[in-house]
Amino acid sequence: MLLIFDCDGVLVDSEPLSCRIDAEILTECGVPYTAEDVARDFTGVSIKDQIARIESERGTRLPADFTERLNRTLFQRFETELKPIPGVREAILALPFRRCVASSSIPERIALSLRVTGLADLFDTIFSSTQVARGKPAPDLFLHAARQMNARPEDCLVVEDSMAGVQAAIAAGMRVIGFAGGGHCGPDHAENLRRAGAPIVINRMADLPGTVQELA
Structure with a gap:
């Protein structure tokens, strides 16, 4: 097996940490989300699929550097808090x-x-x-x-x-x-x-x- x-x-x-950071970065980009929203909608979903869904549902385009900003912040926090x-x-x-x-x-x-x-x-x-x-x-x-x-x-x-x-x-x-x-x-x-x-x-x-x- x-x-x-x-x-x-x-x-x-x-997940609690990443959902909180994800929501913070999205909100900074002008697409307001709470950590609870992210947890409900995107737990287990790839970042590529998350971006596609947000852009479709919210009728907007996330900045080209969104993924880079998100990962940079996540990695820094993971080093000390995960x-x-x-x-x-x-x-x-x-x-x-x-x-x-x-x-x-x-x-x-x-x-x-x-x-x-x-x-x-x-x-x-x-x-x-x-x-x-x-x-x-x-x-x-x-x-x-x-x-x-x-x-x-x-x-x-x-x-x-x-x-x-x-x-x-x-x-x-x-x-x-x-x-x-x-x-x-x-x-x-x-x-x-x-x-x-x-x-x-x-x-x-x-x-x-x-x-x-x-x-x-």
């Missing part, structure tokens, strides 16, 4: 299966996130939505990861915190565990993941090893 981990909100508790999801290292080390990361973030952000949280040594392989035509909720990223890891979709188990990610895993023909223990997860998050199609949702990383073993 191949375990495929999302990064933001599953391995690292980045933390791992509690218990995630211990949970991963308790699982004897092959593993990789497949995230909507750009490769540089994934690598930085894993480094500053002390998780980089757990993953030899990371995959980014920049490597495929369509981001989540399309299945492209997860299917790409499976191909590169020489695994059949039916032999993959995805751990995801976003509705888009859950939908992508199911569209790829993979099993999925929803995770609702990140700092951005409100009281309805677990139910939203179930509604997106996750048959099992956990709230603590301590529950991951037992859940995975039951599905193996």
Whole structure:
């Protein structure tokens, strides 16, 4: 079995920080958003798809340097403020299966996130939505990861915190565990993941090893 981990909100508790910064930069660009708006609309979505949706829905064009400004600010704050999801290292080390990361973030952000949280040594392989035509909720990223890891979709188990990610895993023909223990997860998050199609949702990383073993 191949375990495929999302990064933001599953391995690292980045969503509250990144949503806040995203909203700040968007508002500075004249497109007002709150952190709650960003969390609701764009959790698990690639920056490319986020920009396209904002420009379509708001009838505007974001500055050409929007992505650069956003990433520069995020990277600076991640260096000092980013933390791992509690218990995630211990949970991963308790699982004897092959593993990789497949995230909507750009490769540089994934690598930085894993480094500053002390998780980089757990993953030899990371995959980014920049490597495929369509981001989540399309299945492209997860299917790409499976191909590169020489695994059949039916032999993959995805751990995801976003509705888009859950939908992508199911569209790829993979099993999925929803995770609702990140700092951005409100009281309805677990139910939203179930509604997106996750048959099992956990709230603590301590529950991951037992859940995975039951599905193996």
